Amino acid sequence: MKKLAIALISLLFPVQAYAGSDLLYLEAQGIAGYSRSEHKAVYHSADRHDAMQKNAVGFDWVHKFSGDQGDRGMTAVQFRLAYNDEEKDFTPQFYNAYLKYKTGGGDFWIGHNRVAFGLSSYWDTHADLIGDLTMQGVGFDRDWGTGYGYDFENGSFAASVTAGSGMDFRRYGNAIAAMRIATGVLNFDNYTTGISVMAGKMLDTMGYKILEKDPQDIRLIGWDGAYNADNYEHKIELDAGERNHRSYYAALYRFSIVLDSEERWKGHIQPTYIYQEGRENQSLATSIEYRLTSDIVLRFMHRYQHRNDDNSFIGQLYWYAPV
Secondary structure, three states, X not given: XXXXXXHHHHHHOOOOOOEEEEEEEXXXXXXXXXXXXXXXXEOEOOOOOOOOOEOEEEEEEEEEEEEOOEXXXXXXXXXXXXXXXXXXXXXXXXXXXXXXXXXXXXXXXXXXXXXXXXXXXXXXXXXXXXXXXXXXXXXOXXXXXXXXXXXXXXXXXXXXXXXXXXXXXXXOOOEEEEEEEEEOOHHHHOEEEEEEEEXXXXXXXXXXXXXXXXXXXXXXXXXXXXXXXXXXXXXXEEEEEEEOOXXXXXXXXXXXXXXXXXXXXXXXXXXXXXXXXXXEEEEEEEEEEEEOOOOEEEEEEEEEEOOOOEEEEEEEEEEEEEO
């Protein structure tokens, strides 16, 4: 199966010009819950049109390639086939789908990758039940385009120019530019904090669905931070600007705690606030997760959304294993 998957991916993203190594993971998840406002069972963690989370199977493949001078770059493809329970069909979903080239002066990428704005530029939430601000319409978790990143001794710089359409590549005169500069490296310093800016025209989308074809002007500046101490994790993002020439504000705080010495149990709480076009939406999500094995995680979430006065209760069984 591994050889078949790598052969298929290599046809789409050829990297045979370099020697290298491959990492391949398989992924599957089951989602089920109940929405009080809809008065029925649901099989998705967010809106039914949103990309995450749904009952799905997929893979995560990374090919690192090198030349005479050592490590030269990588190709990454993360793919799911997700079931839409209300439409009774399947949607192919690409998360990562990019080529990255490493140089002494930084890394360049092209494809479907992270936008250089806010927490989502470095915080991977693709398996979480609780979504970040991008899952609530503030920018994009990933977008089609190109970008640049450079890590210096005690921080980083990133910039991207992307389509402004999110999961699917669509052009109706839309494009956005983003940039983030940060100090601190979370994996080494246990903290990072950054300033981001974003400007351009974006489509109003939800997953693969276009809500409005006329591009909306977006101007945002944001501050984000992450800090780990002992068994506590803190993440925060504050954004302000204009969308469609009207005031636009967003705020998120995520508190996480590891509850046992074996790091099997973990709890999360996340309030968020969004103000757009004169309307407010607050939400509060709490989640508990238990790692059954090194490859299997069980999660349960409760979320209250003020906008539609909804209490939803969602469970997830998530499997992610190397091949």
